[in-house]
Amino acid sequence: MSDARAVADRLIKAKRLNALLTPAKDLRKSLLAQAEAARTTGVLYGMPVAVKDNICTLEFTTTCGSKILEGYQSPYEATAITKLKAAGALIAGKTNCDEFAMGSSTEHSAYGRVIHPLDKARVPGGSSGGSAALVAAGAVPAALGSDTGGSVRQPAAFCGVVGMKPTYGRVSRYGLVAFGSSLDQIGVLGRSVHDAARVLSVISGRDARDSTCEDRDPLRLPTVPESLQGFVIGLPKEYFPAELDPAVKRACDRAIRMMKELGAAVREVSLPHTPYAVPTYYVIAPAEASSNLARYDGVRYGPRFDGHQDLHALYRTTRGQGFGPEVRRRILVGTYVLSAGYYDAYYRRAQQMRALIAQDFRNAFDRGVDLLFTPTVPAPAFKAGEKLSDPIAMYMSDIFTVTANLAGLPAMSLPIGRVKGLPIGGQLIGQAFLEDEMIEAAYALERVVPATDEA
Amino acid sequence: MSVSRDEVLRIAQLAELDVDDDALPEIAEQMSRILDYVAQLSAIPTNGTVKTFVPGPDAMRFRPDEVAPSPLMFGPAQFAPAFKEGFFVVPKLGQFE
Numbered sequence: 197m198s199d200a201r202a203v204a205d206r207l208i209k210a211k212r213l214n215a216l217l218t219p220a221k222d223l224r225k226s227l228l229a230q231a232e233a234a235r236t237t238g239v240l241y242g243m244p245v246a247v248k249d250n251i252c253t254l255e256f257t258t259t260c261g262s263k264i265l266e267g268y269q270s271p272y273e274a275t276a277i278t279k280l281k282a283a284g285a286l287i288a289g290k291t292n293c294d295e296f297a298m299g300s301s302t303e304h305s306a307y308g309r310v311i312h313p314l315d316k317a318r319v320p321g322g323s324s325g326g327s328a329a330l331v332a333a334g335a336v337p338a339a340l341g342s343d344t345g346g347s348v349r350q351p352a353a354f355c356g357v358v359g360m361k362p363t364y365g366r367v368s369r370y371g372l373v374a375f376g377s378s379l380d381q382i383g384v385l386g387r388s389v390h391d392a393a394r395v396l397s398v399i400s401g402r403d404a405r406d407s408t409c410e411d412r413d414p415l416r417l418p419t420v421p422e423s424l425q426g427f428v429i430g431l432p433k434e435y436f437p438a439e440l441d442p443a444v445k446r447a448c449d450r451a452i453r454m455m456k457e458l459g460a461a462v463r464e465v466s467l468p469h470t471p472y473a474v475p476t477y478y479v480i481a482p483a484e485a486s487s488n489l490a491r492y493d494g495v496r497y498g499p500r501f502d503g504h505q506d507l508h509a510l511y512r513t514t515r516g517q518g519f520g521p522e523v524r525r526r527i528l529v530g531t532y533v534l535s536a537g538y539y540d541a542y543y544r545r546a547q548q549m550r551a552l553i554a555q556d557f558r559n560a561f562d563r564g565v566d567l568l569f570t571p572t573v574p575a576p577a578f579k580a581g582e583k584l585s586d587p588i589a590m591y592m593s594d595i596f597t598v599t600a601n602l603a604g605l606p607a608m609s610l611p612i613g614r615v616k617g618l619p620i621g622g623q624l625i626g627q628a629f630l631e632d633e634m635i636e637a638a639y640a641l642e643r644v645v646p647a648t649d650e651a
Numbered sequence: 652m653s654v655s656r657d658e659v660l661r662i663a664q665l666a667e668l669d670v671d672d673d674a675l676p677e678i679a680e681q682m683s684r685i686l687d688y689v690a691q692l693s694a695i696p697t698n699g700t701v702k703t704f705v706p707g708p709d710a711m712r713f714r715p716d717e718v719a720p721s722p723l724m725f726g727p728a729q730f731a732p733a734f735k736e737g738f739f740v741v742p743k744l745g746q747f748e
Contacts, residue, residue, distance in 0.1 A: 254724060271723040271730060364706035378705055404714050405722075408707040475689040486666060493667065495739050500732035507744045508667065516669025524668060528659065528678065529685050531666040544703075545692040551704035587681055588688050604706025 200231035203244040203288055203336075210335040213311045215326035217249050218256050218289035226255045230286045238284025240398055245280055246330050246339040249290040250297050251382065252371040253277050256287070260373050261295045261305035261323075264518030265498045274371020275406070276340060276382050276399040283398045288336050291326030295520045296489065297342050297375045299323045300350055300593040303584060304522040313355060314617060318577040321351030321593075324385065328355040331385045338386040338395045344376045345477050346572075346597025348383035349609040353572035353621025356611045356647070358392045358638070359385045363628045364604035365410040367396070368403035376484040377408075379477075379601040389610060389638045393417055396631070412629065418636040420643070425459035427637060430565035434470035435596055441575040443615030447651035448571050451612045451622045454644045455569070455637075465565055467556040470599060472549050474591055477598040479533050479546035485523075486530025492518060525587065554603040561627050567637055570596050572609040572621035596623060606631045610638055613651035620651060654682045 204224045207216055216223070227244075234241060247253060250260045252270035254277075259265045277287060294304040302310040302325025310325040312318040313333040320329040324341025328351035331339050341348040343361035352359025361383040372382050382399065386392030394417060401414035431452065436445065456462055494500035494514030501517040519527065533542035560568065573593060583590040600607035605628055609621035622641075626634035659679045663670045670678060733740035 269730060271725050365708060378707070407712055410708055411712060472692060472695065475692050478685065479689050479692065490667070494732060495741055496727065497730045498732070505742065507741050510742055511667040512669040515667055516671075519668070524670075525678070525681060525685070527666050527668060528662050528682060531662050532654075532682065532686065533689075535662065535665060541693055542686075542689060546689075547703035548701040549692055549695070551701050554704045554706075587685060603704075 199242055200227040200286065203227055203286060206335045207246070207289055207330065210330055210333045213313060213329045213333060214308050215292050215310050215329040216246070216289050217259065217292050217307055217326070222256065223289045227286055227288065230255070234286060235282065235284040238282065240280065240394065241284030242286065243284070243338070244286045244288035244336045245395060246288045246291050246327055246336045247277065248293050248324050248327050248339070248341045250293060250342055250373040251276065251340055252373070253287055253290065256290045258290065258373070259307070260297070261293045261307060262518065262520065262523070263306040264492045264514070266306070268498050272371065274382070275368035275403045277371065279399050280395070285398070291324070291330060291339060293326055294323035295523050296373065296485070297323040297344055297347055298485065298522050298526055300346070300590050301578070301580070301583065302326060302351070303580060304520055306520055309580060312577055314619070315577070317579050318618070319354070319580050321354035321573070321577060323347040325351045327385045328352055328357055328359070331355070331357045331387055334387070338384055338391045341383050341385050342372055343381055343383040343601065344379045345481060345601050346594040348385060349572050349597050349607060349621070349623060350593060352385050352609040354577040354619065356614070356619030357385055357387055358389050358608065358610050359383060360392045360396050360608040361600060361606060362396060362400060362415070362631055363606045365408055366400050366412070366415065366606070366629065366631065368406040368409040370403055370405040374488040376481040377488060378484060379481060389635060389642045392608075393635045410629070415631050418632045418639070420639040421636050423459040424455055424637060424640050427460040428564055428566050429455055429460045429462045429637070430465035430560050430568045431462060432465050432467045432470065432560070432568055432570060434467055435570035440571065441615070443651050444571045444575060444620050447613035447615070447620040448622060450651060451641060451645050452569065455641060458640050458644065463565065465560045465563070465568070467560060467599070469549065469552045469556050473553055473599045473602060474595050476546045476549040476553065477594070477602060478529070478591055479542050480550065480602070482526040482530030483534050483543055484530070486527045486534065489523070489527055494518075522587070550602050553599055557603045557605060566627070566633055568625040570623045570625065572596060572623040576615055576618035576620055600625050604628060606634055608634060608638060610642055611647035612645050613647065613649055615651055654679050654686060
């Protein structure tokens with residue numbers, strides 16, 4: 197009980213970050229009730245896990261950072277939440293995010309931007325920026341996020357924490373509010389590789405309620421290895437362009453040197469279709485979003501906005517007033533690329549390019565590479581407002597992360613150094629359903645890399 | 652390419668989304684830039700034979716066809732904006748043409 201109070205106090209203390217959407221009173225009350233009911237034999241007994249507000253919970257409202265779901269209480273909870281509770285974890289409130297997970301800075305939330313814990317003028321990344329900020333501030337050891345194009349890994353890199361996106365199909369999407377259904381996965385942010393990995397292990401595994409979830413046992417955690425002997429790490433040359441931030445490059449070079457010292461063989465590889473990944477993503481994701489978000493119409497749930505005299509006016513007013521600018525933009529772009537006359541030129545082309553991008557990865561892995569190592573983001577956290585008026589500049593923040601979603605592969609970010617006090621993330625991309633290998637390498641690297649030293 | 656004001660309005664109608672007149676020029680400009688940017692996809696030869704790729708299980712798994720209790724903790728009356736006698740209440744459809 198006193199633990200539950202301490203958890204609530206820590207989260208409420210982090211209020212200045214605007215990372216938590218749950219009111220303090222509701223949080224305290226729920227945490228006390230949950231602590232009383234928690235399974236003492238669970239592997240996560242007593243562990244507080246904050247949850248991104250696009251994952252349905254019975255304890256708290258689920259708004260997706262949007263006005264169109266303001267005050268929405270879901271009548272069911274996500275499978276990931278059920279599994280966390282069965283393992284004894286405490287659901288430690290809902291975290292702020294870009295509206296419907298669309299954004300890379302958590303500035304696109306209807307509930308205000310999230311502050312970077314180390315520099316209030318900067319963004320924490322996004323769209324799981326609230327989850328990343330709370331973990332970085334030490335308010336919780338782990339938090340759930342969702343990753344459609346990098347929304348767990350990019351904020352993890354910006355905030356200096358670990359972020360894991362599992363293989364598509366590893367974790368049930370039941371109860372994760374859909375954005376891009378062929379790309380979305382629930383992921384975990386943690387203060388260490390182990391914290392993130394043990395939460396991921398608990399939420400993974402088959403679920404009859406999600407037909408895209410693979411019929412597999414939960415992820416088994418590897419032990420911490422003594423060395424990286426036997427590992428072949430590929431460095432895709434397209435992820436180390438000349439214009440990469442010099443400090444990011446230095447931090448990556450240092451991490452690569454350390455992996456070699458641990459016994460890994462390091463080899464340059466090529467993923468030639470990488471330059472087309474961002475345009476491919478920004479056709480497929482908005483297309484899927486335009487379809488998924490059609491359900492917010494003011495009829496079945498969420499608020500209904502006034503000014504409607506007939507049914508179509510009700511739809512249009514509710515959606516026009518309920519969605520923020522980035523969501524509106526993506527719905528329009530998605531509707532456009534799926535509309536008659538443009539489908540072949542945009543959507544089919546993007547689907548074909550997606551296949552080529554996935555094939556690039558298979559080719560690299562077929563040549564004996566176990567894992568790929570890349571920077572997570574080309575530069576450290578940017579200033580709030582810097583990219584708001586330029587959607588494409590904002591999209592480019594995802595350039596190294598979208599490929600894993602397009603190919604459905606597991607990937608994670610871990611802190612590998614700092615520049616002027618701001619964290620830098622290194623990314624490991626693994627083979628489908630071989631998260632254990634990726635986590636094993638991350639354990640080894642985490643032990644040696646000076647994550648908080650200047651690069 | 653450039654997206655015209657009328658085109659934005661047509662797409663907005665398809666998407667059932669009100670767009671303010673004041674916001675139209677900016678939306679048209681941003682949509683044009685995004686579509687110009689993604690148009691680079693049409694420049695690469697995929698020669699039409701490339702199969703599309705979707706991650707996830709190769710085959711659709713079917714659940715046993717059994718009646719199960721509703722997974723909802725409470726019914727639509729508690730979360731719908733307007734619900735009466737088992738129905739969602741909406742305004743009339745408008746004029747039939």
